[in-house]
Amino acid sequence: MAEILALAGSNSSTSINYELIRYTTSLIEGHEIQVLNMAQYPFSMYSEDEERQKGFSNSLIELKNDIQKAKGVVLSVNEHNGNPSAYFKNVIDWLSRLERKFFQDTFVFLMSASRGKRGGVGSLQVLEALLPRFGAEVVTTFSLPSFQENFEKGTIVSSDLQLAHQDALNRFLEKLT
Template identity: 65%
Template sequence: MAQILAFAGSNSSKSINYELVKYTASLIKDHEVQLLNMVNFPFPMFSEDYERENGYSNSLVELKEDLVKADGVIISVNEHNSGPSAYFKNLTDWLSRVERKFLEDTPVFLMATSNGKRGGMGALEITQNVLPRFGAEVVASFSLPSFGETFNKGEGIVSADLAKAHREALNQFLGKL
């Protein structure tokens, strides 16, 4: 049984990416999934001055340790102005300072969603190129466009084609664990 860490790249209390991660985690039956709501992980904006004066918070070190221990990671990144959110960028900045390769040899299922037709593709593409710098192996990716139309909290992904593509990407990720 593998240990999977799942979270969204958003710290919004109404994050649709967190809804997608939560739904994805609910589909996994043969592994242990630790689902994190990043609302509970506030971090100051990274700066070398702040780091020098204050060091690393316990929650940052614990998150890094959870990432290092995980056999696989599921992340759904949100998009702001065609790129990952400042929160997610800040999170990776902090994590990389604690340990540069905080995702060393870790299979990652990378997702994104938005209410637009591109489904967060800008943030997904950027993140897919950046995570390997931290040691990640992005095994599968999935974009869910038009979240308000294609996702229902009670049912999950309501489009049969998108649900199938999501399940195939998830199975590809699970096959690497």
């Protein structure tokens, strides 16, 4: 049994990526799972001045510890203009200042949900290339496009997308054992 941390890279209280996280974690059995709602984690915009004056918040230290305690992380990221949201990029900036290899020896299942037809692919590509710099091993990715059409009542309704999601999740879980 491996410990899994699951979170969306969005601070929106109505995050579709958080909905995808909740769906994904509902399919996982035999592992201890901690789900974080990042809407409850306000972080100020990173600046060297703030770091010098105030240091690192308890929330940031707890988040880093949660990441490092987990063997695997299920992460679903939103996309703004083809990139990860400013919020999530800011979280990465803070974490990397606290400890550069904050994802060291951590397996990641990287996902994105989007209302658009591209499914947050731009954000996935950026983070798939970026996260290994902090020690992560991105095991697999999954993109859920056209969220309103493909996700209803807490589940993926497209059978093709449902199979692709389950296959990606299985590959991630196999890596944890």
